[in-house]
Every structure is written in structure tokens, then in C-alpha cells.
Amino acid sequence: MTGQIRQDLLSVLVELSEHSPSVRFGQLIANLSYLAKGPTSEAIWDAEDAELLAAARKHLSELCDREISAA
Numbered sequence: 001m002t003g004q005i006r007q008d009l010l011s012v013l014v015e016l017s018e019h020s021p022s023v024r025f026g027q028l029i030a031n032l033s034y035l036a037k038g039p040t041s042e043a044i045w046d047a048e049d050a051e052l053l054a055a056a057r058k059h060l061s062e063l064c065d066r067e068i069s070a071a
Contacts, residue, residue, distance in 0.1 A: 005049045006049055007051055009049055009053045009056060011054055011058055012032050012053065012056040013028070013056060014058055015060055016028060016056060016059065016060050016063070019060065019063045019064070019067070020063065029044070030044055031059075032047070032055045032056050032059065033046075033047040033052065033055075035055035035058070035059060036048075036051040036055040037051065038052065052063050056065055061069050
């Protein structure tokens, strides 16, 4: 893990929070861990920051695409 990965992840989490205001932060983290590692109870413990960042970026992209399609 690098400090830059953590900073990037935190930045994407801010954006995700803005696009999903009804999702609680704990839900967001749990959902990202499932996207990164699969829907297992261990996912939240096993997901590395880089994996969470990749999942968060993908999820943000999908949310933005949906918003554009809905407009």
C-alpha cells in the first residue's frame, strides 16, 4: 500500500458519497469490498487498498454513466 493509493481512494470515496447520498458510509465500504473480492464475509477484511480503489473507480464510472443515460 502506498500513501498515494490511500489518498486516491479517499478522493474517489468523496465522489461516490456525492453521487450516492442515500448510501451509508459503512454500506459503501462493504459494497466496494464485495465488488473488489466477491460477495464473501471475508471480503471486507481481505480487500487491499488498490483493489478497493479499482472497484471504487469502476463503480463511480458506472454511476456517472447511469446519470448521463437518465438525463
